Amino acid sequence: MTDVAAKSTTTAKVLGHPLNAWYVAGWDHEITRKPMSRTIAKRPVALYRTEDGNAVALADSCWHRLAPLSMGKTVGKDGLQCPYHGIVYNSAGRCISMPAQETINPSATVPSFPVVERYRYVWIWMGDPTLADPDLVPDMHQMSSDQWAGDGLTIEAACNYQLILDNLMDLTHEEFVHSSSIGQDELSDSEFITTHEGNKVTVTRWMHNIDAPPFWLKNMRDKFPGFEGKVDRWQIIHFDAPATITIDVGVAKAGTGAPQGDRSQGVNGFVMNTITPETDRSSHYFWAFMRNYRLDSQLITTQLRDGVHGVFGEDEAMLKAQQEAIDANPDYEFYNLNIDAGGMWVRRILENMLDAEAHQSAAAL
Template identity: 60%
Template sequence: MTKPAGPPGPLDDRDRPSFPLDAWYAAAWDHAVGRDLHPVRVADLPVVLYRKLDGTAVALADSCWHRLVPLSSGRLEGDDVACGYHGIRYDGDGRATFMPAQQTINPSACVRSYPVVERYRFVWIWPGDPARADPDLIPDMHWNDDPEWAGDGQTIRFAADYRLIVDNLMDLTHEAFVHASTLSQNEINTERLDVRHEGGIVTATKWMLGVTPPPFWSRQLQHAFPGWSGPVDRWQIIRFEAPCTVTIDVGVAKAGTGAPEGDRSQGVANRILNTMTPATRDTTHYFWAIARDYHLRDQGITTRLREGVAKVFTEDQAMITAQQRALDANPGHEFYNLNIDAGSMWARRAIDAMIDAETQRVGVARAWTGAGR
C-alpha cells in the first residue's frame, strides 16, 4: 500500500484556484436540458443551457453583452436567445443576430459559447481553453447508458468544496460509522487497502473474503439467487479520474467461487458513478447514479436501489456540509492523513497537478475568465 506522506497543507489557500478550468464538467442530466433556458453555475461561471430546434445542446455565458443581465431571464426565439431586458438576440455560437432600434449589429456583440458534448446521459461543458476541449478526455461513465447495465441516479446540491466529496468517496471506511445500518461491517476497517496512482488516475482496492454481507448486499444477492444465504467475498474498487470523477466497482459473490480471480458469475455487481462539478469554491453539483448487472428489466429493483443510495448519500451530505462549516470556522487548518487517506491524498495531488499545469500555461490570473479563485 502507498503510505501517505504528511499533511497536504491548508485547504483554504485563497490565493490558489481550487479546480482547473481545462476539464469536462457535467452541467446537467441530458433530460433536464430542453427548449427552455436552464441556468447553472459551473466552475464559478454563470452558464445557460438550452437545445436548438434540431436537438443540439448549447451552453452560453449567462450574461448579456449589453448590460450583463442574465440571458436565462429571457426567452428562446428559434435557435436564438433573446435577452429579457432589451431583446438583443444571440445564436448558438454566442454572436448577436439582432439589436433593437438599429440595423447595424456591433461586431463586438457576443457572449461566450462553451464546448458541449452529450455522453453517458450527461451534458458536459468545457469552461477552459476551447482549443483543448478534446471529447476523448470525458471520464468513462459508460455504465450509465450501457444496455448490459440498468440503473438511475440523481443530483445533490452540496454546500461544500467538491474535493471533500472526493475525499469521502476515496475512503469507504467511513461506511462503518456514517452508514452503520446499511453498508457497515467490521472488515471494512481491518482489511488492507491497496492504492495505486499514475498521472491523473488513482485506484484504491479492498477485498473482504468470507464475510457476512450487510443488508444492502444480502438483499441484492437474494434477488439474483433466491433463497441463498451465507458468507460472501466482497470487493470495493474505487477509480478516481482528475479532477472530479469517481467510479466505484462494488459487489459481492458467494464465498470461494472465484470472484477475486475474476469469476463473478456467482455474485452481483454495482457501479456507483459519481462526478462532482464545482459550482463555486464551496458549493457543488453532485451527479451520481447506480447501475447493476442483473435483472435489467426490473424497474422495482432500479427504483429501490436508487432510493437506497439516495438515503446513503444524504447521510454523507450531512457529514460533509458539517465538515465544510468547520473548515470555514477554522481558516488555515491543515488536514492530517492516516493510512486510510492514501487514495484521497493522491487524488488531491492529481487535482493540484492539473491546476499547476494550467496556471503555468495561462498565468495566475486565469486568463480565460479568472474563475475558480
C-alpha cells in the first residue's frame, strides 16, 4: 500500500485542464450531417460530418458576427453555412462563400480542431494542432474489439473533471455510496498497490475468498447458472492522462487461479471512463461497461448498461454535492489518506502538464 503521509493536504480548488491532449467530443453516432454544439474546455465547438462521413470540429462562432455555426446547416461536400448571413466555411475553417460579394476576405476563417475517430468516439485536440498525434489517443480497445461486448452513456456531471478522476481512482467509496450493488466491507480492508510511469497511474486491489456483492453475484450466475460460494475479486485501475480511466474488474470462484491469471472460472468486465472538461464546474462524462462473456446477449448488455447507469447516478449526486461544498469553501484544503495515493499522482501529472503548457506559451511570447 502506498503511503501518502509525505503530503497530507491537497488544494480543493479546481484544476485547469491541459489543452495539448485528446478529449472525447462525442460518441461516433452522435455526430451526423446535422451540426451540433458541445462546449469543450470552455470553448463552444460545432461538430458535423462531411458528405464523405468525416467528422469535423470548428469553433462555434462565425467570423462575421459570432453567430453559432452549430445553428446553421451543412452544404456541399464539406461546408457549414452560418445561420445568420449565409457565410460558408469548409472543413478547414476557411470561408468559401460570402453573401453579395465575389471577393472573399482572406481573414474570414474560424479555428478548425484536429479530430480522430477511435473506439466508438470522436476525439478532439483543443491545443497546438502541430502536436496532435493520433498515437496519443488513450487505449480503449475493448470498446471496439470483437472479444468484448457492451454499451454506455454520457453523464453531464455538474462538477470539475478532477473530482470524477478522484472518484474513479479510489474505489473504496463503493462501500458507502454503492452499498446495495457493488459495495462491501472488504474494499476498505484490502491492501492495494499504486504504481506510476510517465503519464500513467495504476492502482491494483485484490480481495480473496469473499462473498460476491449483488452486482457480481448476478453476473456470475449469468455465466454459471446457480453459482454459489466465495469469490476472488479484483479492481485494477488504469489512468491515462489527462482524463481517461479504464478499470479491469471482476470476480472468479475462489481459489481457481484468478490472481495468477486464470480467470476462466469467473466474469471479467472493463469499466471504460473518459471525461471531457466543459467548464471549471461541469464535465461530459463518457462511460461504458464492456464484458468478455455471453457476447451475443443483448439482454445482458442492456441490463449491465442500465445497472451501471444506476450506480453512476449515485456518484453523480455525490460529486454535485461535493462541487457545491468546494464552491462554498474556496480556501479549504483536502486532507489525504492512503487511499488517495492514485488520485494524488493523477493531480501531480495534470499539474506537470499544465506547467509545461504555461512554459510553452511564455516561450512563444
